[in-house]
Amino acid sequence: MxxxxxxxxxxxxxxxxxxxxxxxxxxxxDVPEKRGELPPPPDISRAAEALGGRPVENQYGRVLAVDRRYEADRWHGETQIGGCELDDFEPLRALDARFRSSWSPEPGARSLTASPMFFDLETTGLNGGAGTVAFLVGCAWFDCGALQVRQFVLTSMAAERALLEALREQIDAAPFVASYNGRTFDAPLMDVRWAFHRLPSPFETKPHFDMLPPARRLWKHRGEQSAGALARFSERTGCSLMAFERQLLKFRRVDDVPGFEIPSRYFHFLRTGDAAGLESVLEHNRLDLVSLAVLTARAARIVVGGYAACADARESLALGRIYEGNGRVADARACFEHAAEAGDRPTRADALSRLAISLRKERRYEAAAAVWRRLVDARPPRTKTLLPLERLAMEALAVHHEHREKDLELAKKFAEALNDENGDEAIRRRLSRLERKMSERQSPLLN
Known part of the structure; x- marks a missing residue:
């Protein structure tokens, strides 16, 4: 060696x-010859005074808690806080299939009326894993019409167990938790932190409603409309909470801290003990919680109100798909009919095709064919290019008239409309078969 x-x-x-x-x-x-000792952890009392909070003590230590209350008469954009309290969370079960499967009421039992606990994290990074820590956990719930917000701030890494215990107490007091993308990011990250400290995670047994999937289903395609701001909406911001906050709730933040600055502000607080930079981080987190609560209430109202509560045809179409997934066939068809009457050409085609397929599943072939015909006839005059769903309608009509109505002439008419430069081999085979059948039908007459 x-x-x-x-x-x-x-x-x-x-x-x-x-x-x-x-x-x-x-x-x-490669370090300086003379290095001072690491700075002591920030004083929790000074941080509490700077942020308007108070130390909360439990069996694992002390954690900083900051409380704020948004009264019922306060407005968030165009929505009043007092009108957002949920008195029944059955609509949320319709919106989120995973939430629906995690909680099923007993037969004859009333739905829980207590407020869910909305929660949101601010973390030291976005990668997750054992090295990422939630230094700020925001919780919110409705109390007598007002929205109560409580935020737990990690003033030192040694206090993480105390923060986890304080959060567990909040979760245990709620019938379920609600988040925005929390099932994918927030809850798994906190599960790792509880496992790191060898503590059980309350998320494992608590029903969890995630607002992101319903928001995507209800409002993702609004950006496809040709109206100015909405046309740029989906291209620029996608389905983030702040995007829906601006476009749906009509709320705009002033001097909001950028997300990429949040970890550095917390590390500055740990090094210096100066909590001034954290105030804007806490405000950012509070606004996320308020927007989440208001957006959840908006989605629940749409489920309860049906197509009459929808802002436009696309929302009605999306609601119909949600109803359909919940087995509410009649409500789904009503939404599809409304979307077909009020929507543009692509929306109308989507709505009518879903309506026709729904009828066909019940073997109501005549009614389904009538809807397919509505889809075909709704094309603008002198339009040569067919939408994919319009082609689907013509193919369905060709099949219907060939095999059920035995009207070969009409079946051939629809098949010929599909036999353009984009026509596939199946259409050409259908035309050949129809011509052969028509020839065979005419042969006995000639003889």
């Missing part, structure tokens, strides 16, 4: 193999 070490040192030093090195290699860390 010593010979190998000597040869390696010689190679590093540039000496010929076998020659004695000029000096022994030693490891010299």
């Amino acid at each position: 010593s010979k190998l070490s000597s040869r390696l040192r010689a190679i590093v030093r540039g000496n010929p193999p076998g020659s004695s090195p000029d000096a022994e290699l030693t490891f010299e860390p």
Whole structure:
């Protein structure tokens, strides 16, 4: 081993193999010669005074809690806080299939009326894993029409167990939790932190409503409309909470801290004890919670109100799909009819095709064919290019008239309309079969 070490040192030093090195290699860390001790953790009392909070103590230590209350008469954009309290969370079960499967009421039992606990995290990074810590956990719930917000701030890494215990107490007091993308990011991250401290996670047994999937289903396609701001909406911001906050709730933040700055502000607080930079982070988190509560109430109202509560045809179409997924066939068809009457050409085609397929599943072939015909006839005059769903309607009509109505002439008419440069081999085979059948039908008459 010593010979190998000597040869390696010689190679590093540039000496010929076998020659004695000029000096022994030693490891010299690149640090200043005089380094002071690490700064002490920030004083929780000073941080509480700066942020308007108070220390909360439990069996694991102390954590900083900051309370704010949004009264019922306060407005968030165009929505009043007092009108957002949920008195029944059955509509949320319709919106989120995973939430529906995690909680099923007993037969004859009333739905829970207590407020859910909305929660949102601010973390030291976005990668997740054992190295990412939630230094700010925001919780919110409705109390007598007002929205009560409580935020737990991690003033030192040693206080994480105390923060986890305080959060567990909040979760245990709620019938279920609600988040925005929390099932994918927030809850798994907190599960890792509880596991790190060898503590059970309350998320494992608590029903969890995630607002992101319903928001995507209800409002994702609004950006496809040709109206100015909405046309740029989906391209620029997608389905983020702040995007829906601006476009749906009509709320705009002033001097909001950018998300990429949040971890650095927290690390500055740990190094210096100066909590001034955290105030805007807490405000950012509070606004996320308020927007989540208001957006959840908006979605629930749409489910309860049906197509009459929808803002436009696309929303009605999306609601119909949600109803359909919940087995509410009649409500779904009513939404599809409304979307077909009020929507543009793509929306109308989507709505009518879903309506026709729904009828066909019940073997109501005549009614389904009538809807397919409505879809075909609704095309603008002198339109040569067919939408994919319009092609589907013509193909369905060709099948219906060939096999059920036995009207070969009409079946051939629809098949010929599909036999353009984009026509596939199946259409050409259908035309050949129809021509053969028509020829066979005429042969006995000629004889």
